[in-house]
Amino acid sequence: MxxxxxxxxxxxxxxxxxDTVAALERHxxxxxxxxxxxxxxxxxxxxxxxxxxTTPPPPAVFAVIRRRVNIAPRIPVYAGQVAGHPLRRMAALLPWQWWLVRWPVWVTAGVVLILGTVIAALSPFSAEVMAMLVPLITAATVAASCGADTDPAGELTRATLTSPRTVLLARLTTVLSTMTVASLAASLALTLPDGARDGFALVGAWLGPLVPLCALSFALSVLWRTSVGVGAALTLWSLRPLSGTDLVGDWITVPVERIWTPDTAVILIAVALVAASCYLAPLRPLRRSRSV
Amino acid sequence: MNRRGDRGYSPLMEEEHDRILLDRVAAGDERAFEALYERHATALFAYARTLLGESGPAEEALQDTFVAVWHNAAAFEGRSAVRTWLFGICRRQALKRTRGQQLRVVPVEDAVSVASDAPEPETVVLARADAEAVAAAFTRLPAHHREVLQLAFAAGLPVTEIARVLGVPVGTVKSRLFHARATLAKALPTGAERTSR
Structure with missing residues (x-):
């Protein structure tokens, strides 16, 4: 070569x-x-x-090119997948709500429910005890966990891409589901040992008033204050034993009894109250949470 | 340095990507236009600066290049690589800004011998030269020498593609490379030998 x-x-x-490289390298x-x-x-x-x-050309060069070819400046748009399928989104959202409720709320609800179940087990009027107890605990828990002034992640939630209404509904769903399952377990514990109590009647006794009472406490805590929601539930709870007596008039007895033994109309009003509260919640000014 | 293949893709894959982007640009896809700009703007800007010597006119040439690409993407016939086509447009846009003065090109017959068997004296000088001294000598070369060296060693175009950009035969590109090297070696200052670092 x-x-x-x-x-x-x-x-x-x-x-x-x-092949040329090989021959050349030998040479x-x-x-x-x-x-x-x-x-x-x-x-x-x-x-x-x-x-x-050289460094890349200045960004202004491409801006001029855009202008010259009549391409409007592009506004950045978030293009990532936010959460995918609604069911997957719900599955991701619901469990996290559990952790956003302060732990004393869960502990208090659990302790009171256990004590109430023990009292119901010892009482011959277990259905009445449960009907008084479960709606009150659940309504208070809903108010304490959904109230705007007690949400530790309220500001953060408003900064995320998920709608505050969706988060609020997920919070309500999680709290209601948890309390309902716990109450069903308590009712089962009362029914199973001797079979003397009618399980369906027991559940029906507390499930009926639970819906309107929770709706009322939810609406007041979300749109006003947590304490107002809890207070309303307590007031109705304390009026219930007095209704039908000479101490209160019919103007109190009638609505209290309708709440404790709700018909379809009351249930529908309760659902509408929850829906309206969810809609209005983001429109009200954000209260500063103590922990944020 | 924006050399081909530096991103870990083969030149064929790079070309395939460029063709897809250019097809989309022809269909009016703004994102593809921006992507094509991001892939090639730095290399084209460096090339325009080599031809024009200053950043301001090079930026204008780059603007004209991509405006032409936006309007003429559909006219690309695929007879060269997309990158070669872009360099060709950039060259025309840059030469417009030399106020009618074409780059002075030494006739082929005046160029130095391409395939001489004997080692040239300038080879010895260049082999010993410091890279910084070579870079400094490069900036003092005539534009037509800078151009062919820039396309070969900075833009990383193959000789056949350089020939398309310049519109000359492949043999002419090779002879220009040798001539540019000889001229640069002669322009090296005495004592430009590489020092141990």
Whole structure:
């Protein structure tokens, strides 16, 4: 092989096919002149790269190009997948609500429910005890966990992409589900040992008043204050034993009894109250939470 | 340095990507236009600066290049690589700004011998030269020498694609490379030998 001078530039540019490279490298191993020639090309390449090294053109250049070709400036739009399928979104959202409720709320609700169940077990009027107890605990828990002034993550929730209404509904669903399951377990514990109590009647006794009482405490705590929601539930609870007696008039007895033994109309009003509260909740000013 | 293949893709994959983007640009896709700009703007800007010597006119040439790409993407016939086509447009836009003065090109017959068997004296000088000195000498070269060296060693275009950009035969590109190297070696100052670092 004579000196392959014409191949060395292409070799320095990494343009040669592999078989030519192999033959050339064998020649280079024995030829100091060609090695020097290749070194000269490589020094040249390095020098050119140093001399022409440049930063990217200024951003204004592309802005001018956009203007010249009549492309409107693009407003950045979040294009990521927010949460995917609604069911998957719900499955991700609901469990987290559990942790956003303060732990004393869960502990208090649990302790009171256990104590109430024990009292109901010892009492011959277990259905009445449960009907008085479960709606009150659940309504108070709903108010304590959904109230705008007791939400530790209220500000943060409003900054996320998920609608505050969705978060609020998820919170209510989680709290109601948890309390209902716990109350069903308590009713089962009261029914199973001797079978003397009618399980359906027991559940029906507390499930009926639970709906309107929770709706009322939810609405007042979300739109006003947690304490107002809890207070309303307590007031109705304390009026219940008095209703039908001479101590209160019919104007109190009638609505209290309708709440404790609700018909379809009362249930529908309760659902509408919850829906209206969810809609109005983000429109009211945010109260500063104590822990944020 | 924006050399081909530096992103870990083969030149064929790079070309395939460019063609897809250009097809979308032809269909009016603004995102594809922006992506094509991001892929090539830096290399084209460097090329325009090599031809024009200053950043201001190079920015204007770059603008004209991409405005032409937006309006003429559908006219791309695929006879060259997309990157070559872009460099060709950039060259025309840059030369418009030289106020009618074409780059002075030495006739081929005046160029130095391409395939001489004997080692040239400038080879010895260049092989010993410091990279910074080579870079400094490059900036003092005539524009037509800078252009061919920039396309070969900075833009990383193959000789066949450089020939398309310049509109000359492949052999002419090779002879210009040799001539540019010889001229640069002669322009190196005495004592520009590489020092140990």
């Amino acid at each position: 004579s000196h392959p001078t014409d191949l060395l530039a292409a070799y320095a540019m990494r343009e040669l096919p592999p 280079l191993a024995d030829c100091p002149d060609c090695r020097r020639d290749l070194t000269a090309w490589r020094h040249l390449a390095t020098g050119v790269q140093i001399a022409t090294a």
